[in-house]
Amino acid sequence: MSEEKQQVSRRQFLNYTLTGVGGFMAAGLLAPMLRMAIDPVLQPPSEGEFVNVGLAVEDITTTPQRVDWKIKQVDGWYESEPGRTAWVYKDDNGDIIALSPICTHLGCVVSWEGSEDHPNQFFCPCHDGRYTKDGVNVKGTPPLAPLPTFEQKVENGMLYLGKAIPRKGA
Amino acid sequence: MHKGKGMKFVGDSRVSAERKASQIPKDYSEYPGRTEAFWPNFLLKEWLVGAVFLVGFLSLTLAHPSPLEGMADPTNASYIPLPDWYFLFLYELLKYEFASGNYILLGMIVLPGLAFGALLLAPFLDNGPGRRPHQRPIAVIMMLLGLTSAIWLTYTAASHVDWETRAEMNKPIPPTAVEIDKSHEGFAAYEASCLQCHGEALEGTGMAPALLGTEYTAEEIAKIAVEGLEGDPGMPPNMFTGSDEELEQLVDFIMTVNEKAAE
Amino acid sequence: MLQKIYDWIDERIDITPIWRDIADHEVPEHVNPAHHFSAFVYCFGGLTFFVVVIQILSGMFLTMYYVPDIENAWKSVYYLQTEVAHGQIVRGMHHWGASVVIVMLLLHTLRVFFQGAYKKPRELNWMVGVLIFFVMLGLGFTGYLLPWDNKAYFATQVGLEMAEQVPVIGGELKALLAGDEEIVGAQTLTRFFAIHVFFLPGALFALMAIHFVLIRRQGISGPL
Numbered sequence: 001m002s003e004e005k006q007q008v009s010r011r012q013f014l015n016y017t018l019t020g021v022g023g024f025m026a027a028g029l030l031a032p033m034l035r036m037a038i039d040p041v042l043q044p045p046s047e048g049e050f051v052n053v054g055l056a057v058e059d060i061t062t063t064p065q066r067v068d069w070k071i072k073q074v075d076g077w078y079e080s081e082p083g084r085t086a087w088v089y090k091d092d093n094g095d096i097i098a099l100s101p102i103c104t105h106l107g108c109v110v111s112w113e114g115s116e117d118h119p120n121q122f123f124c125p126c127h128d129g130r131y132t133k134d135g136v137n138v139k140g141t142p143p144l145a146p147l148p149t150f151e152q153k154v155e156n157g158m159l160y161l162g163k164a165i166p167r168k169g170a
Numbered sequence: 171m172h173k174g175k176g177m178k179f180v181g182d183s184r185v186s187a188e189r190k191a192s193q194i195p196k197d198y199s200e201y202p203g204r205t206e207a208f209w210p211n212f213l214l215k216e217w218l219v220g221a222v223f224l225v226g227f228l229s230l231t232l233a234h235p236s237p238l239e240g241m242a243d244p245t246n247a248s249y250i251p252l253p254d255w256y257f258l259f260l261y262e263l264l265k266y267e268f269a270s271g272n273y274i275l276l277g278m279i280v281l282p283g284l285a286f287g288a289l290l291l292a293p294f295l296d297n298g299p300g301r302r303p304h305q306r307p308i309a310v311i312m313m314l315l316g317l318t319s320a321i322w323l324t325y326t327a328a329s330h331v332d333w334e335t336r337a338e339m340n341k342p343i344p345p346t347a348v349e350i351d352k353s354h355e356g357f358a359a360y361e362a363s364c365l366q367c368h369g370e371a372l373e374g375t376g377m378a379p380a381l382l383g384t385e386y387t388a389e390e391i392a393k394i395a396v397e398g399l400e401g402d403p404g405m406p407p408n409m410f411t412g413s414d415e416e417l418e419q420l421v422d423f424i425m426t427v428n429e430k431a432a433e
Numbered sequence: 434m435l436q437k438i439y440d441w442i443d444e445r446i447d448i449t450p451i452w453r454d455i456a457d458h459e460v461p462e463h464v465n466p467a468h469h470f471s472a473f474v475y476c477f478g479g480l481t482f483f484v485v486v487i488q489i490l491s492g493m494f495l496t497m498y499y500v501p502d503i504e505n506a507w508k509s510v511y512y513l514q515t516e517v518a519h520g521q522i523v524r525g526m527h528h529w530g531a532s533v534v535i536v537m538l539l540l541h542t543l544r545v546f547f548q549g550a551y552k553k554p555r556e557l558n559w560m561v562g563v564l565i566f567f568v569m570l571g572l573g574f575t576g577y578l579l580p581w582d583n584k585a586y587f588a589t590q591v592g593l594e595m596a597e598q599v600p601v602i603g604g605e606l607k608a609l610l611a612g613d614e615e616i617v618g619a620q621t622l623t624r625f626f627a628i629h630v631f632f633l634p635g636a637l638f639a640l641m642a643i644h645f646v647l648i649r650r651q652g653i654s655g656p657l
Contacts (some may be wrong), residue, residue: 041608046615077620079504082245109366116408125367125406185447195475206465209456215467219476220483227533228488238514241507242586244617251587254577256570260590278595290563293548293556301549302657313546340583344509359545 036130050153050160055088057157062095064089064112064122064133067098069161085090086150086161087112087122091134099135100164122147135167199200239340240373252331259320261328285316339379356416356423363410363420371425378405381424382431392421454649463656475653477541484534485641491527492630499579501626503619506581533575536568551652558647565640568633575629581622589625590617 008016053069064087081168086098095170101109103124110131114123121138130138135147151162178187206212243249253261264277288295296309303310350371351357367378386394395417399406410417442484443449462468464475476491498513498520501504513520542562545551551559578589604614 038609040612040614040620041605043608043614073612075616076620078619125409128406129548172523180445180447183445185445189447189449197596204462204468205459206462206467208458208460212460213456215465216476216479219466219473220480223480223483227484227526227529228522230533231522231529234525235521236525236528236531237584238507238510238580239582239584242503242581242583244586246583249583249587251591252571253588253591254561255532256573257592264595275598275600278598286563286567290560293551293553293559296549297552297573299552301552303549304545306549310547313543317543342507 050151050162051084052155052158052162053086053088055159057096057154057159060088060089062092064099066101066111067159067161069155084161085109088159089133093152096152096159097134097153098148098152098159098161100148102148102164103129103149104137104145104166110147237337238342240342252336253326256326258327259323262323288312341380350427351423354419354423354426356419356421356426359410359412359416359420360423363412367409372424382428384424386427388421388425391424392417395420458649461653461655464653465575474540474544477537477544481534481541482536482641484530484537485637487526488530489634491523491530494523495527496630501579501622503581503622506622508581510580531576534569535573538569542566548654548657555647555651555654558608558644558651561640561644561647565637565644568637568640572629572633572637575625575633578622578625579629586617589621593617593621 004170049071051069051071053067055065067086067088068083070081070083073082076091085101087101088096088098091097099122101111101122103110108124108127108129110122110124110129112122113119114125115128118130119137120133121134122135124130124143127142129143130141131143132138135149137143137146146167148164148166150164153160153162179185180187252258260278260282263281266277268276292309296306296311298306300306364381368381369378372381384391394405396408398409399405410420412420464472466472466476495513498509498517500509510524514524515521543557545562574592578585591612593607596610597603599606608614610621610624611617612624
């Protein structure tokens with residue numbers, strides 16, 4: 001039997017086998033490495049955890065008050081407790097509103113009645129940005145979007161806040 | 171290739187013991203014309219250029235120490251981000267209406283993707299035989315357009331930035347910053363009026379410069395706290411609204427911390 | 434003495450052909466600034482390589498002090514810049530070199546482009562060169578974060594937010610780069626460090642090797 005008549009020549013067979021063994025070695029080497037590298041991608045998305053901000057619902061008035069609390073943040077092996085701030089009040093219907101104080105213009109920190117010239121408004125000292133009580137930006141001032149609101153729930157008479165949800169620009 | 175019996179090797183290696191002249195590329199002296207040997211003639215010229223370049227480069231590093239801003243503070247919500255200069259054109263492009271908002275994909279992926287794809291495949295898009303620029307006007311015009319717009323975008327982005335104020339506001343604070351004496355009688359006033367912008371340890375934030383190492387005198391600080399500062403970014407007036415006694419304590423607190431830091 | 438050492442080595446490994454190819458080739462007149470001053474445009478490629486050498490060396494020495502950890506990264510950079518003798522110069526070389534290398538690369542690319550030197554038979558080398566450009570931009574982006582100062586942190590956050598905008602795989606892409614879906618933190622820094630110090634330089638070396646081998650194979654493009 002001559003070599004030409006064979007479907008797969010000896011040389012071809014060896015080439016295929018070489019490719020196969022090489023592929024096996026590469027896969028065996030790289031599989032654990034790649035799985036390790038993409039691990040963060042496969043982690044389930046973190047749930048916005050609600051944190052007790054230490055404010056009883058009955059203490060919430062119709063005047064916005066500043067609330068500071070800390071959230072637990074786990075970044076791999078690094079645990080930290082970054083602070084969060086909100087302005088909390090009850091609106092006319094008795095619903096609790098929790099506004100993020102981060103100005104939507106350039107991210108400065110706004111405060112309730114921060115300027116004596118503008119009562120009943122949130123005021124940003126950086127560029128005189130203003131928001132009405134419900135967090136909507138006043139037209140003609142720098143910000144282009146309302147203040148974000150926090151996700152919230154009430155348990156045992158205490159206020160729990162979650163993630164800040166941005167609102168669409170007005 | 172010479173094969174077979176009679177070949178002699180160096181030891182049991184595959185290096186031939188007999189050197190054939192044909193195996194060795196030509197010596198430089200065999201080249202005619204006004205060419206030059208790479209080694210050492212041309213390399214020397216290159217190294218001379220390299221040496222001049224190095225002197226300029228080292229002068230640059232000595233004249234302008236590499237900048238380092240304050241340690242990253244994720245809670246610093248007022249910091250205005252800025253990329254390195256060679257990404258500025260992209261940063262500026264995304265400010266345009268047709269490249270942001272609903273069209274963000276156009277500005278972020280389609281436009282740069284087209285530009286870089288065209289660059290990568292340039293030899294196949296511009297595949298005529300002529301090499302001189304006037305023989306391939308389309309390719310040259312496209313390149314000039316792309317280059318001009320990148321330079322123009324970079325320039326526009328850079329001209330919006332007040333580099334000096336930026337550098338001033340983001341000076342690094344030595345890790346050995348003084349401990350803040352929170353029992354100081356002026357701390358309460360500081361906490362109420364200044365802390366939010368100037369930071370817990372007077373280190374400054376993105377909104378306001380550090381009070382550590384301030385060049386103002388006590389009287390000037392007292393004045394600024396009440397009247398604010400003109401200019402850009404400046405400081406709004408009436409940040410401090412307490413009594414005169416509290417103001418004195420506040421200024422004393424700031425000066426004390428500065429004195430301690432200077433030690 | 435040197436000749437003897439050379440002969441001793443040459444007898445065993447026959448390096449003359451290699452040496453001739455690397456060092457004893459001719460340099461044509463049209464790239465030689467001694468003949469035509471305008472030929473200085475041919476220097477940019479060599480200068481790019483020179484800055485890359487500076488970057489590699491200064492980077493290697495910087496890692497003697499640097500730690501990729503969010504608690505200590507900034508402190509280690511601050512320390513090497515203020516306390517270590519000549520630390521400021523070495524970091525300065527790496528910092529400014531990153532910018533200068535982009536400038537040189539750009540000038541080199543423009544020279545090749547406007548001379549049409551990428552035309553047949555040099556298409557492959559042009560593509561390798563453009564890939565080197567991409568790798569260099571990647572090195573710039575990942576290296577920017579490492580000092581962990583405000584500038585680094587917020588620029589990286591913007592960059593990652595842009596990656597997130599990519600359709601379909603945006604979220605995954607961001608998580609892959611940052612090591613977390615939301616936080617730019619400890620895992621982001623170690624990832625960027627690995628990419629900056631091992632992955633991209635590895636790719637860069639391979640591409641540069643191909644670039645140079647192709648130049649020696651094909652020779653420099655002729656005069657216009």
